[in-house]
Amino acid sequence: xxxxxxxxxxxxxxxxxxxxxxxxxxxxxxxxxxxxxxxxxxxxxxxxxxxxxxxxxxxxxxxxxxxxxxxxxxxxxxxxxxxxxxxxxxxxxxxxxxxxxxxxxxxxxxxxxxxxxxxxxxxxxxxxxxxxxxxxxxxxxxxxxxxxxxxxxxxxxxxxxxxxxxxxxxxxxxxxxxxxxxxxxxxxxxxxxxxxxxxxxxxxxxxxxxxxxxxxxxxxxxxxxxxxxxxxxxxxxxxxxxxxxxxxxxx
Amino acid sequence: xxxxxxxxxxxxxxxxxxxxxxxxxxxxxxxxxxxxxxxxxxxxxxxxxxxxxxxxxxxxxxxxxxxxxxxxxxxxxxxxxxxxxxxxxxxxxxxxxxxxxxxxxxxxxxxxxxxxxxxxxxxxxxxxxxxxxxxxxxxxxxxxxxxxxxxxxxxxxxxxxxxxxxxxxxxxxxxxxxxxxxxxxxxxxxxxxxxxxxxxxxxxxxxxxxxxxxxxxxxxxxxxxxxxxxxxxxxxxxxxxxxxxxxxxxxxxxxxxxxxxxxxxxxxxxxxxxxxxxxxxxxxxxxx
Numbered sequence: 001x002x003x004x005x006x007x008x009x010x011x012x013x014x015x016x017x018x019x020x021x022x023x024x025x026x027x028x029x030x031x032x033x034x035x036x037x038x039x040x041x042x043x044x045x046x047x048x049x050x051x052x053x054x055x056x057x058x059x060x061x062x063x064x065x066x067x068x069x070x071x072x073x074x075x076x077x078x079x080x081x082x083x084x085x086x087x088x089x090x091x092x093x094x095x096x097x098x099x100x101x102x103x104x105x106x107x108x109x110x111x112x113x114x115x116x117x118x119x120x121x122x123x124x125x126x127x128x129x130x131x132x133x134x135x136x137x138x139x140x141x142x143x144x145x146x147x148x149x150x151x152x153x154x155x156x157x158x159x160x161x162x163x164x165x166x167x168x169x170x171x172x173x174x175x176x177x178x179x180x181x182x183x184x185x186x187x188x189x190x191x192x193x194x195x196x197x198x199x200x201x202x203x204x205x206x207x208x209x210x211x212x213x214x215x216x217x218x219x220x221x222x223x224x225x226x227x228x229x230x231x232x233x234x235x236x237x238x239x240x241x242x243x244x245x246x247x248x249x250x251x
Numbered sequence: 252x253x254x255x256x257x258x259x260x261x262x263x264x265x266x267x268x269x270x271x272x273x274x275x276x277x278x279x280x281x282x283x284x285x286x287x288x289x290x291x292x293x294x295x296x297x298x299x300x301x302x303x304x305x306x307x308x309x310x311x312x313x314x315x316x317x318x319x320x321x322x323x324x325x326x327x328x329x330x331x332x333x334x335x336x337x338x339x340x341x342x343x344x345x346x347x348x349x350x351x352x353x354x355x356x357x358x359x360x361x362x363x364x365x366x367x368x369x370x371x372x373x374x375x376x377x378x379x380x381x382x383x384x385x386x387x388x389x390x391x392x393x394x395x396x397x398x399x400x401x402x403x404x405x406x407x408x409x410x411x412x413x414x415x416x417x418x419x420x421x422x423x424x425x426x427x428x429x430x431x432x433x434x435x436x437x438x439x440x441x442x443x444x445x446x447x448x449x450x451x452x453x454x455x456x457x458x459x460x461x462x463x464x465x466x467x468x469x470x471x472x473x474x475x476x477x478x479x480x481x482x483x484x485x486x487x488x489x490x491x492x493x494x495x496x497x498x499x500x501x502x503x504x505x506x507x508x509x510x511x512x513x514x515x516x517x518x519x520x521x522x523x524x525x526x527x528x529x530x531x532x533x534x535x536x537x538x539x
Contacts, residue, residue, distance in 0.1 A: 055427035077428040078277060082353045086373070108349065113382045115343025121331065122304075122324035127351035128373030157376035165376035168396035172372070 004227050006181060007032060007245040009199045011235055012227045013184045015040040017136050017177040018091060023047040024134075025057075025081070025090040031248045033093045033138045033179075034064050035239050042234060051076055061234075065244050085125060088172055091134040093179075094126060098151040099137060101192050101213045103175040104158030105130075106151035113153055126155035131162065134174040140248050142180035144212035159191030181249045183207045184224055188216040197224040254418045257473045259289035259522055262443045265473070266290070266408055269318075271299040273359070273404070273439060275411030275432035276484065278328040279305040279492055281424075283412035283445045285480035285522050290316060292521075301359075301404050303352065303430065305484060306500065309335035310518075313504065317345050321404060323352030327497060334504035348383055350374070350401070356431055358404035363437030370398035409439035412481045413466065414489060415455060416446040420471030423455050423463045426487035433465050441472040447489045449476045479526055495536070496529065 004012075014036025018026055026037040026048040041048040042061045052058045052068035055077040060070020076084075084090055096105035097120055107126055111117030129135050135156060139146050154161055162173040178185040178193065182202045188194040194216035198207060204221050227235065235245070263286075266272065276282040287307045290298075297318040302308050304325030311317050313335040325336040339345050350358065351373045361369045370389050380386050380399065389400040411432040416422040422444045424432070436442035444466060455464060483500065485492040503513035517528050 078430055079356070082356055085353060086371075108378075109340070113347075113349075113378070116340055119332070119337040119340035121326055122322055123349055123351055123377065123379060124324045125352050127375075127377035127379050128353040128371075130377075131372045131375055153382070154376070154378040161376040165380075166397055168372050168391075168398050169375035171396070173376075 001229060001232060004232060005246070006199060006201070007249040008227050008232060008235055009224055010179060010181060010249050011035045011039060011245060012231065013179040013224050014093065014138060016225070017093065017179060018045050018048060021045060021048060021091050023049065023089070025049045025051065025084060027051065027090060027092040028138070029093060029095050030138050030140060031064055031244045032140070035235060035245055038062070038064075038239050039231060039234055043231065049074070051081070061238060063238065063242070064240050065242055085128055086132050088133045091136065091176070092129050093136045093138050094129070094156060096137050096139065096146065096156065098148045099139065099146055099178065100148055100151050100158060101215075102158035102160040103156070103178070103187060103193065104151045104154045104161060105137060105156035106153045107155045108153040110152050123153070123155040127157060130156040130175070131169050131173050133172065134176050136175070136177040136179070139178065139180040142182040142207070142210045144210060147211040147213065149213045159187060163191070182210060185215070190216065192216050194218070195221055197222050199224045200226070252419045255420045255468075255471065255474045256418045256449060257475055259285050259445070259475055259477065262286055262410070262473055262475060263289045263293045263295065265441065266295055268295050269297045270407040271301065271405070273301040273406040273409040273435040274307045275409065275430060275435045276305065276307070276481070277303045277428070277430040278324075278326045279484045279497065280328065281412050281426065281430065281481050281486050282307045282484040283410040283480065284482060284484060285477040286410045286443065286445055286475065287311065288518065288522055288525060291518055301355070301406060303355065304333070304336065306333060306497075309333035309504065312336055312339040312345055313510070319346040319348065321348045321350070321355070323350050323355045327501060329492065329494060330497060330501050334501055350379055350383070351377070354379070354399070354401045355404070356434060357401040359431060359434040359438040361401065361403035362405045363434055366403060368400040368402050371401055372398060374399035374401070404438055406435065406439035407441070409435040409442040411435055411442065411444055411466070412477070412486065413444055413446045414486065415448050415450050416444050416474050417452040417455060418449055418474060419452070420444060420468035420474050421452065421455065421464055422446060422466040422471065422474070423459065424465060425459060425463060429465050436466050436470040442470050443473040443475065444471050445475040445477040445480045447478055447480065447486060449474060477522070479529075482526075482529060496532070
């Protein structure tokens with residue numbers, strides 16, 4: 001069997017973000033996180049609830065890029081999802097356009113909000129997600145364009161801004177992981193982003209060079225764990241037989 | 252019981268420039284597009300639009316109908332961004348109030364149950380609080396937390412599209428998601444429902460559970476029979492989103508010349524003309 005590609009290492013890192021989560025909705029944006037949550041549920045985190053992206057919770061393990069195939073176990077229209085967001089039983093992995101050292105994310109607009117240089121999606125559910133339930137991020141192209149000293153529009157709330165906003169904002173605020181095409185990060189006690197591991201073939205210096213602010217870097221930084229043979233087979237044969245992961249992160 | 256059936260143009264005659272209008276659906280799903288097209292044909296202007304936005308927002312902005320958009324996102328779903336909305340935003344040509352999408356729901360719900368605001372954690376710590384300087388906070392009277400006070404989004408009118416309705420305004424969704432159409436209707440002085448088909452009341456529950464009847468006539472001022480009225484957005488199970496037409500829309504929206512041609516072909520006549528032009532396009536695609 002061919003050795004794991006970078007995309008496959010990223011899948012494992014995304015799956016690992018859900019380890020120990022138990023019975024929560026695993027919402028994942030992007031192809032690689034979608035593969036990751038399905039892999040996690042199929043193997044070590046079987047209680048995760050996964051939506052078909054329409055209005056149903058669906059069991060089973062099916063290929064990305066096609067319709068959900070499995071038993072419908074719940075009706076989850078947007079109104080139900082919104083309620084569960086505020087109820088807290090969800091862990092989301094979002095794709096930020098910008099992310100700063102405290103985990104503030106921007107998906108709304110670049111530049112002045114009244115007349116942005118670039119209009120993006122809008123804040124969507126990010127302000128609520130980030131103060132109501134665990135939130136992680138997936139960055140398919142780790143660069144100084146994404147990892148910026150200051151985001152233009154705080155959509156998802158970072159550790160510093162949650163603290164400033166007071167106990168109502170910090171009570172359920174729980175930023176977990178940032179998985180990128182280069183590395184895995186989490187947050188130090190200071191609330192700042194910290195390097196956890198680098199993917200095979202990536203050096204700490206590579207990560208530092210691609211990050212537009214100073215990261216917390218432990219004395220020794222391990223390599224991100226590699227997929228097992230079973231996991232590789234699952235990714236290649238069952239969850240992503242068309243290789244869509246390679247369009248998001250190339251080898 | 253009154254017969255509330257009317258046409259798209261009857262609905263638009265009841266609207267006024269400067270009104271705050273909520274539009275149901277979600278992104279590029281089950282949007283009341285025939286009503287939106289009727290507004291495009293009208294001389295209405297200075298509208299404030301409240302929407303989980305899709306091409307409704309883009310089209311109205313492109314036509315210069317909009318003063319302000321109250322939104323959490325504007326997306327065509329399979330195409331991430333609406334090019335018209337992007338263009339007017341980047342030109343600074345519309346005012347906005349941008350909220351978390353759950354805050355938007357809360358604002359509609361507050362209006363629907365006649366509260367001036369509802370408390371929430373959503374928004375706290377984010378720039379939703381800074382780009383909306385009128386946004387206030389409220390203290391927990393039982394404890395010491397301080398929450399965002401999402402203001403009621405009181406609507407002059409709501410426009411929604413459903414699968415079926417009766418002539419009295421009882422309306423039914425048969426797809427997987429109601430979205431927030433019930434809240435839009437509750438939040439509005441007058442709610443207008445377009446639908447694929449107007450049927451006798453007893454037909455509504457002949458083949459569907461009563462729980463699909465989520466908009467009751469007491470919330471509805473007018474009902475419009477509009478087959479394919481949500482086109483080119485989806486109205487499942489009647490039809491899926493017209494992806495190729497949506498791609499044509501988005502491509503045309505990026506280029507002023509192409510957009511002029513698109514308007515000439517699809518948006519310069521009546522709703523019947525629109526549906527004929529779409530049908531002709533489909534038949535040409537089949538024969539090609």
